[in-house]
Amino acid sequence: MTMTLLLPWFPILLGAGIGGRLLGRRRGFALGLLCGLFWIVLAQAWAGRLIWLDPWTVATLISGAAAVCAIGGWAGETAEQERIGSKHEVESARVPASFAGEPDRAALGRITTAMVRFDDWLAEHRDDSNPWPAFDGFLRTVLFDCCGATHVKPYRLTGEDEALEPLLELDPFSEGKRLSVRKGITGHVVTTGRGYVAGDESHGELVDQLASESGDAVAWCFPVKYGSRRLGAVTVGQLDVRPEHHRELLRGTQRLVTQFWCLLTEACKSRAAKLDDPVSGLYMREAFLRVAEQSLSESYTQGEPVAVVVVAIEGLRKLNDTGRWGVADELIREVSGELKRKVRMDDRVGRFDGSRFVLLLRRVDSELASLIVTQLASRLARICEDRERWGESLPVRCGIVGSGVENPALRDLLTRALAQCNRARSDDVSLASDLASKPDALGTEAIGART
Numbered sequence: 001m002t003m004t005l006l007l008p009w010f011p012i013l014l015g016a017g018i019g020g021r022l023l024g025r026r027r028g029f030a031l032g033l034l035c036g037l038f039w040i041v042l043a044q045a046w047a048g049r050l051i052w053l054d055p056w057t058v059a060t061l062i063s064g065a066a067a068v069c070a071i072g073g074w075a076g077e078t079a080e081q082e083r084i085g086s087k088h089e090v091e092s093a094r095v096p097a098s099f100a101g102e103p104d105r106a107a108l109g110r111i112t113t114a115m116v117r118f119d120d121w122l123a124e125h126r127d128d129s130n131p132w133p134a135f136d137g138f139l140r141t142v143l144f145d146c147c148g149a150t151h152v153k154p155y156r157l158t159g160e161d162e163a164l165e166p167l168l169e170l171d172p173f174s175e176g177k178r179l180s181v182r183k184g185i186t187g188h189v190v191t192t193g194r195g196y197v198a199g200d201e202s203h204g205e206l207v208d209q210l211a212s213e214s215g216d217a218v219a220w221c222f223p224v225k226y227g228s229r230r231l232g233a234v235t236v237g238q239l240d241v242r243p244e245h246h247r248e249l250l251r252g253t254q255r256l257v258t259q260f261w262c263l264l265t266e267a268c269k270s271r272a273a274k275l276d277d278p279v280s281g282l283y284m285r286e287a288f289l290r291v292a293e294q295s296l297s298e299s300y301t302q303g304e305p306v307a308v309v310v311v312a313i314e315g316l317r318k319l320n321d322t323g324r325w326g327v328a329d330e331l332i333r334e335v336s337g338e339l340k341r342k343v344r345m346d347d348r349v350g351r352f353d354g355s356r357f358v359l360l361l362r363r364v365d366s367e368l369a370s371l372i373v374t375q376l377a378s379r380l381a382r383i384c385e386d387r388e389r390w391g392e393s394l395p396v397r398c399g400i401v402g403s404g405v406e407n408p409a410l411r412d413l414l415t416r417a418l419a420q421c422n423r424a425r426s427d428d429v430s431l432a433s434d435l436a437s438k439p440d441a442l443g444t445e446a447i448g449a450r451t
Helices: 002-023 025-047 049-053 055-094 102-125 132-147 184-192 205-212 247-275 285-301 316-321 325-341 366-384 410-426 444-450
Strands: 150-157 163-166 220-226 229-238 306-313 348-351 356-362 396-402 431-433
Touching (some): 002 055, 102 132, 132 150, 132 229, 163 184, 184 205, 184 220, 184 229, 229 247, 285 348, 285 356, 285 410, 306 325, 306 366, 306 410, 316 325, 325 356, 356 410, 366 396, 366 431, 396 410
Antiparallel strands (some): 150 163, 220 229, 306 396
């Protein structure tokens, strides 16, 4: 009897399992219960009421029905777990690979930390006369913390000759580390505005060849852009992360560096608008006094001599008084450009008033400063005494004083330099200094000794 009852039980059990897998756990359990009842009814219809008189047969019916019900619920629960797992895989695929795990959440935390640190760094350095060398060190730290970047070289694009100049380069006359914007992988990145990642097949073989010919190993190079304007580029020699698995991390770090760069650029422009004369581009008087005071203090601390030079252009006021403001502004721009080209980065130069300029030269005494200013005055004279351009000849007068063995205050040096400039005008000479004798020739050796 028992074996006869089991023959229809197997297909009923199989049907409950298949149905439960399609319907889910709760509906599969209900389907299994119905299938179990169907088996009991089928058995009673086949054997009659006498089936309930045999205890073993009753136990078989009850156990079989319970098994069918359990199979329906189990099959439905397994199917639900598989569907939930598939859903989680799909959702995980939608999450960027760079933020899909615990290590990448830590990377996101480092990016947040870098943003907080930049706020403090900008507050400390925004008023520096040249904040870019310090910004170089800050960028190296940020790139290392965010993505393990080493051998980092940030370059700033100069508008004069379209050269890429290292942020850390302090000597404006050094050409050894400058890069052409038209050569190499760095120039390609700046020109096209598209970054380069070593091993990325989307670049093409020619770009990879260009990177290999750059000399130094380049694992990552990206441009720094402010809208459509190119500001510079950053090259990275080595990366601790795998670019193919951390593209979003690299892209986010690039945008972070770009935002830092743009904010510093705007801070420098804002500071220049408050400190610089709009025509000459030099420090205005109050700004010059502030930065020159700081430079003078540094020189005295290091035991270095300094010299203060006042340059006056006679007749410049007459151009303004006769309504030739455009001519006067053009002359001021040329004189200012010549002054900026002939001073070093740590020297200070400003426009003292309408027709006078003032320079603070570090690491020079009065005699050496006289030789240097003699050459400078001859260049300025060629500009200012051109009658064809300005309509008249404008004499150039220079007054020089040195700090000597004492440490006089800045205003004392300025007062004495102004007095020497007035003496040069009264004596009708181009240069007067606090030395008893004046140089009669320019020594090129002195210029080389200064630089």
